[in-house]
Amino acid sequence: MHIAEGIVSAPVLVTGIGVATAGTAIGLRRLDYNHIAEAGILSACFFVAGLIQIPIGPASAHLVLNGLLGILLGWAAFPALVVGLLLQALFFQFGGLTTLGINTMNLAVPAVICRYLYVYIPVSTRKWKAVSAFLCGFSGVGLASLGLSGSLAFSEENFAEVAALVFLSHIPIMFLEGIITAFGISFLTKVEPGLLPAKKTISVPALFQFFTIFRKKEIS
Amino acid sequence: MIEDSFLDGNSIIHNMDPRLRIIIAFIFSFLISISQQLPTLLLGLTVAILISFPVYWSNHRIQKKIIFVNKFILLFWIFLPLTMDGQPIVLLGGLIVSKEGIWLAAILTLKMNVLLLVLTSLVVTIPISLLGKALQSLKLPDKLVVLLLFTYRYIFILEQEFRTLQVAAKLRGFEPATNLHTYRTYAHMTGMLLVRSITKAKQLQQAMVCRGFTGRFHSLSDMALKSVDWMWLGFFICCIAGLGGVEWIPR
Amino acid sequence: MDTTVAPIFELEDICFSYPEVQVLEDLQFSMNAGEKLGLMGSTGTGKTTLLHIMIGLLIPTSGTVAAFGKTMNSEKDFVSVRKQAGFLFQHSDQQLFSPTVLEDVAFGPLNSGMSSQEAKEISWQTLRSLKLEDLADRVTHRLSGGQKKLVALATVLSMSPKVLLLDEPTTGLDPVTKNHVMEILHHLDISYLIVSHHLDFLQQTSKKIIMLEHGRLISNQ
Ligand SMILES: Nc1ncnc2c1ncn2[C@@H]1O[C@H](COP(=O)(O)OP(=O)(O)O)[C@@H](O)[C@H]1O
Ligand SMILES: [Mg+2]
Numbered sequence: 001m002h003i004a005e006g007i008v009s010a011p012v013l014v015t016g017i018g019v020a021t022a023g024t025a026i027g028l029r030r031l032d033y034n035h036i037a038e039a040g041i042l043s044a045c046f047f048v049a050g051l052i053q054i055p056i057g058p059a060s061a062h063l064v065l066n067g068l069l070g071i072l073l074g075w076a077a078f079p080a081l082v083v084g085l086l087l088q089a090l091f092f093q094f095g096g097l098t099t100l101g102i103n104t105m106n107l108a109v110p111a112v113i114c115r116y117l118y119v120y121i122p123v124s125t126r127k128w129k130a131v132s133a134f135l136c137g138f139s140g141v142g143l144a145s146l147g148l149s150g151s152l153a154f155s156e157e158n159f160a161e162v163a164a165l166v167f168l169s170h171i172p173i174m175f176l177e178g179i180i181t182a183f184g185i186s187f188l189t190k191v192e193p194g195l196l197p198a199k200k201t202i203s204v205p206a207l208f209q210f211f212t213i214f215r216k217k218e219i220s
Numbered sequence: 221m222i223e224d225s226f227l228d229g230n231s232i233i234h235n236m237d238p239r240l241r242i243i244i245a246f247i248f249s250f251l252i253s254i255s256q257q258l259p260t261l262l263l264g265l266t267v268a269i270l271i272s273f274p275v276y277w278s279n280h281r282i283q284k285k286i287i288f289v290n291k292f293i294l295l296f297w298i299f300l301p302l303t304m305d306g307q308p309i310v311l312l313g314g315l316i317v318s319k320e321g322i323w324l325a326a327i328l329t330l331k332m333n334v335l336l337l338v339l340t341s342l343v344v345t346i347p348i349s350l351l352g353k354a355l356q357s358l359k360l361p362d363k364l365v366v367l368l369l370f371t372y373r374y375i376f377i378l379e380q381e382f383r384t385l386q387v388a389a390k391l392r393g394f395e396p397a398t399n400l401h402t403y404r405t406y407a408h409m410t411g412m413l414l415v416r417s418i419t420k421a422k423q424l425q426q427a428m429v430c431r432g433f434t435g436r437f438h439s440l441s442d443m444a445l446k447s448v449d450w451m452w453l454g455f456f457i458c459c460i461a462g463l464g465g466v467e468w469i470p471r
Numbered sequence: 472m473d474t475t476v477a478p479i480f481e482l483e484d485i486c487f488s489y490p491e492v493q494v495l496e497d498l499q500f501s502m503n504a505g506e507k508l509g510l511m512g513s514t515g516t517g518k519t520t521l522l523h524i525m526i527g528l529l530i531p532t533s534g535t536v537a538a539f540g541k542t543m544n545s546e547k548d549f550v551s552v553r554k555q556a557g558f559l560f561q562h563s564d565q566q567l568f569s570p571t572v573l574e575d576v577a578f579g580p581l582n583s584g585m586s587s588q589e590a591k592e593i594s595w596q597t598l599r600s601l602k603l604e605d606l607a608d609r610v611t612h613r614l615s616g617g618q619k620k621l622v623a624l625a626t627v628l629s630m631s632p633k634v635l636l637l638d639e640p641t642t643g644l645d646p647v648t649k650n651h652v653m654e655i656l657h658h659l660d661i662s663y664l665i666v667s668h669h670l671d672f673l674q675q676t677s678k679k680i681i682m683l684e685h686g687r688l689i690s691n692q
Binding site: 098 | 222225226242245246249250254285293295296299300303304321324328332334335336339340343344363364368370371372375377378379382396397398400402403404406407408411412413414415417418421422424425
Binding site for chain 3: 381384385387388389390391392393394395401405408409411412413415416419
């Protein structure tokens with residue numbers, strides 16, 4: 001899930017850099033020193049997941065895990081993904097310095113959305129919790145592929161077909177990611193529920209709380 | 221197994237100030253990324269090849285990285301000539317492709333290779349500890365730098381542990397296939413690694429707190445530009461100005 | 472060749488080295504059906520390496536490995552061997568990854584194609600035979616080191632192996648748990664090879680004790 005350097009246009013690159021910088025700044029504000037280790041491990045996990053091939057029909061794919069990362073880290077997913085993507089660029093030249101912004105934006109915005117989805121979807125039974133976790137994993141990759149295809153399509157009108165193909169080819173991975181995220185969340189619920197964010201109900205104060213993202217606040 | 225893929229060595233590029241290399245790589249890459257003109261790209265390619273030579277002499281592994289061709293570019297070679305409107309060319313077998321499509325694919329290939337060379341010779345040659353210092357000295361937030369170093373350390377540990385778990389599962393008859401059992405197993409392995417490493421990291425943190433760690437890393441850097449760095453700076457300012465000139469000054 | 476009388480494992484002229492160290496040198500080893508062997512040797516002599524070679528996790532630099540009467544030539548040959556050999560890792564953390572004990576014990580049976588009902592039944596049986604049924608619903612991650620060892624043993628036994636390869640099953644166990652393991656082994660009528668530093672433990676569980684020294688095996692009794 002990377003855009004290689006040299007493919008997308010200046011406006012797309014600049015948008016990416018802007019969004020990624022803002023998101024990372026918010027993420028870092030909310031990430032206190034006691035949780036850096038946790039974020040680092042998750043970001044390493046994101047890196048390693050990109051190396052492991054999982055069979056899916058006749059082909060195989062690797063996990064993206066941005067949905068899971070978002071659920072666990074919230075806004076801190078931004079810095080975690082910047083770091084993970086930078087290391088991937090240095091190790092394997094997947095993407096590069098100029099595309100670090102847009103690649104981060106494409107993965108981290110869905111990650112943060114997943115966090116809010118996870119926290120605010122009101123479910124209580126085990127089955128529905130699994131369904132909501134599936135939804136997070138699914139939309140994590142789904143929105144990321146949409147971002148990826150969008151970045152291509154906005155860059156050059158002749159990329160439309162490639163962009164569509166890129167999106168379609170990610171549909172199986174959305175399902176894979178949804179299933180893995182559902183199992184992953186169920187694992188954490190059993191083994192270390194303290195890592196998961198508390199569920200909240202939507203209320204007027206909660207809506208207001210969204211606007212407190214610019215205040216310094218620790219991830220819970 | 222992942223290997224540490226930094227290109228170590230001892231060339232004139234390796235001895236350049238890492239902060240300078242990062243900034244130059246970024247500006248240079250950005251210009252190349254947005255350029256539309258063939259002459260600009262050719263000039264960029266020349267400079268990129270020039271700076272990659274010393275690195276190549278010092279570490280042949282750079283070759284491997286350049287041979288790596290991104291999946292994307294193949295896609296473009298297949299799709300653009302077929303889908304783009306333009307002057308048609310009939311290939312053997314009656315396939316009709318557009319000249320503009322081939323042109324665009326060729327330009328993209330050229331760009332990507334220049335960018336690959338710039339990234340590998342200027343940035344991939346910075347060892348991680350130096351990269352951390354350089355980023356800190358470039359005023360990136362402390363927390364981000366600590367996060368980078370931490371992640372780097374854990375990549376190797378996690379990968380190793382994951383491989384071991386995979387082997388253990390294989391010994392118990394696990395064969396990955398497209399089914400829920402497989403996906404559950406992978407999720408459990410990932411979850412277990414996460415939980416275990418986070419527990420360990422917290423214990424490590426407690427141990428550090430016991431030894432007087434307050435959560436602040438002291439500034440690690442005392443970097444100064446050497447005279448040779450100023451020469452490099454001059455060289456690259458000329459290159460960058462040249463690129464801009466070729467791209468934007470109307471002829 | 473008749474596989475019933477052929478040795479379970481037969482290693483000939485095995486040499487193995489890691490990038491920096493030569494570990495095994497012209498090592499010969501054979502293990503017959505029904506044999507209960509103990510393996511001793513100081514830390515770092517290559518006991519773990521030897522076990523890993525036996526089940527194909529490491530490939531020897533030279534020499535041949537045969538298992539159940541068949542010479543192993545490729546990774547594929549080892550697949551059936553691994554199904555019949557229960558391998559206990561030196562560190563249980565390398566082996567356990569399911570959320571709960573019962574799920575981990577059921578993992579092997581599930582892989583061999585059993586329904587989840589059957590797998591559960593076998594797992595309960597195994598846990599009961601090891602007197603571990605109280606742990607069934609516990610989270611494996613939070614067990615003590617000794618408990619993890621026992622659970623890891625259960626995950627291996629639930630696959631009804633023909634032979635056990637146990638890498639330091641007693642290290643870090645208290646005397647009571649050690650006796651527990653000893654009893655379990657006494658009640659098994661399959662062949663096994665145990666790596667341990669505890670001579671008394673090996674004397675009580677094994678018919679024959681061999682030593683690994685300078686890359687070679689020396690028979691004691
Ligand atoms: N992955 C490895 N890479 C390099 N050396 C190793 C590796 N694993 C083990 N060794 C070395 O090989 C020797 C034998 O190790 P091992 O088989 O684990 O010994 P034992 O199990 O008898 O304690 C030791 O000196 C150890 O340091
Ligand atoms: Mg050992």
